[in-house]
Structures are given as structure tokens and as C-alpha cells.
Amino acid sequence: MGNRKLELAFIDKDGKVYPLDEVTREELAKGLGKIAKETAKRLQLSKDQR
Numbered sequence: 270m271g272n273r274k275l276e277l278a279f280i281d282k283d284g285k286v287y288p289l290d291e292v293t294r295e296e297l298a299k300g301l302g303k304i305a306k307e308t309a310k311r312l313q314l315s316k317d318q319r
Contacts, residue, residue, distance in 0.1 A: 279296070279300050
């Protein structure tokens with residue numbers, strides 16, 4: 270992996286990148302909600318495969 274500096278950002282459907290400090294609170298809440306749902310789904314799949 271090396272010494273990469275990673276940053277959280279949102280990417281819209283057109284591929285435009287929006288750093289977290291450039292999104293509204295509503296956009297941030299919606300995006301984090303999607304991340305939480307996807308994380309829960311993947312954790313459940315992982316648990317089911319054990």
C-alpha cells in the first residue's frame with residue numbers, strides 16, 4: 270500500500286468528487302446513512318458465510 274494519503278469524499282453519479290467539507294449537513298447525513306446500511310449488509314453477509 271505504501272504511504273498513500275486517503276481522504277473521505279462523496280462522488281456523484283456523474284463522477285464529480287466532493288470532499289466532506291464541501292457538502293451540506295443534509296448531504297452528509299444522507300451519505301453516511303447509505304454507508305451505514307451498506308456496512309451492515311456486508312457484515313451480515315460475512316456473518317452468514319461463517
